[in-house]
Amino acid sequence: MKRFWRAAVTFALVAGVFIGGWVYVNRQRLADQWASYHVGAAARYDEARERIARIERGDRAEGRLRELVAKWGTGNRRFDEYLARYVTDPASSRRLRELFSRHLSSRPTLLSPWAHFWAHQASLEPREQIASYVTYLDEVAHADNGRAARRLTWREVLDLQAIFTLTGARDRAARLEPDNWRELFRVWQETAPTEPPPIERPTEPWPDDYGPSGRGWDMRKSRGPRVV
Secondary structure (H helix, E strand, C coil): CCCHHHHHHHHHHHHHHHHHHHHCCHHHHHHHHHHHHHHHHHCHHHHHHEEEEEEEHCHHHHHHHHHHHHCCCCCHHHHHHHHHHHHHCCCCCHHHHHHHHHHHHHCCHHHHHHHHHHHHHHCCCHHHHHHHHHHHHHHHHHHHCCCCCCCCCHHHHHHHHHHHHCHHHHCHHHHHHCCCCHHHHHHHHCCCCCCCCCCCCEEEEEEEECCCCCCCCCCCCCCCCCCC
């Protein structure tokens, strides 16, 4: 019996050394992940907003912002709503919006929940919001007079990614960047219907089948914002 206990204690000590070593080596990433968890644990958006702002101002901002964005779309509704609201908030940094947009492009199935959220929180009815934004981009494109097109801001890229996705052009949304927007926009205009589809504003930020399953958005089940 003593031999058994000695073996058990030895195993526990060795395991403790390995676990301690792993934690030490990965301490920065674990701290970054904890910061993301802390955002999702906020009781209200105002709290989450301040926590994300502290991440942006912190010493390890880049790594923590990347960890924050990588967590989006894994099925935590509250965290996803907080971060999606923040990237549309004037307080958001350009870098966070860039990382968020690139995350959507790297995982194109996430463009649908982003577009759903965009339609839900649009200041106008989604159809009017789309028409207003298209008019604005038309004016920007024509104002260039043949010169190199003005770069879009990352906030504008996120808007256009949502619009492309809502109107059935998700492949263009996945390729969209601040510098290549005019060509993609032109092709979209040439192939899109004259009138944008009458998209209803979703009643909730996420559809019913979007939840904490660990898989995030399931395109096989979701219909996205309803087109009538």
